[in-house]
Amino acid sequence: MSPSQSSSFLHVEDLDAFPEDLKGGIVAIGNFDGVHRGHRAVLDAALGLGRGTHHPVFAMSFEPHPRTVFNPSRPVYRLTPPPLKVEMLKVCGLDGALILPFTKDFAGIEANAFVQNILIDTLGISHAVTGYDFHFGKARQGTPDYLRTAGAEHGFGVTIVQREEDEGAEVISSTRIRDSLAEGDIAQANALLGYRWFFEARVEHGDKRGRDLGYPTANLHMSSDCPLLQGIYAVKIKTENGWFDGVASYGxxxxxxxxxxxxxxxxxxxxxxLYGQSLRVHLVSHLRGEEKFESAEALIAQMDRDSEEARAALGSMQPLSEIDMKLLDLAL
Known part of the structure; x- marks a missing residue:
């Protein structure tokens, strides 16, 4: 089963239930938080190897983030929480995703046991693809060179993808994207991702103040560790009734x-x-920071200007990539 032959995407969370349809496949291994351009270089390498063959191509990833496991007092904000990461992997064209629970016990597995027990005995891989900085096993013994040697010894191929840089020759990373969100630099965050960053949240009841201002809003709860800079944004929103342009206030x-x-x-x-609906919100541009106004009338006047600016930004928006087009349901 190759990507072109696959009729369904397989989401697996249990090694004991690993499906026959994915065995013998080409596995892309990594955390893939954000599934950004650097991650997609790894995924594209795996897909390229699988093209024209009978080998399925799937991702192996881990939840929660290893840094969260080892430092729970400072959890890593997820650019793509597990359900969205799986959806992104599907959009990228893979045949499946194996999402393994990451625990301290799992981290303590010897590198040779990871290769023998998981990659060979359970998955039966034909090829492994990882990024240049991927390590696995106890004390991070499993380096890229270790994996190459193991592949040569056990008969599976290994491809190590070198770092992906942006147009300024800086490494693309999830950390840089989180930092960009924290600075309100949505243009850079989206450029590094290669698509408009988005989140999903359920509409909750608020104080209905927006109705009195002539701007009835849908209130969405963001996780407390979200680094996004508070301010005003132009957004595209997916609802049960389809897509809408809009303007958002975070703060x-x-x-x-x-x-x-x-x-x-x-x-x-x-x-x-919209109450009770789960909305998907794509951030297109940052319009301004959060401000305090002397009166409701002054606020309304600014909201009118914000809406005009948001409409202009959304009206001139161009897709960043084929992935962006797919996520926004745009015609290819």
């Missing part, structure tokens, strides 16, 4: 001294009820 609503951080989305040209 504490200082004009009304709410204090609670909330992500509020106003959908252009929408009428209806």
């Amino acid at each position: 504490r609503r200082p004009t009304f001294d709410s204090g609670a951080v909330v992500f509020e989305v106003f959908l252009f040209d929408f009428t209806g009820d």
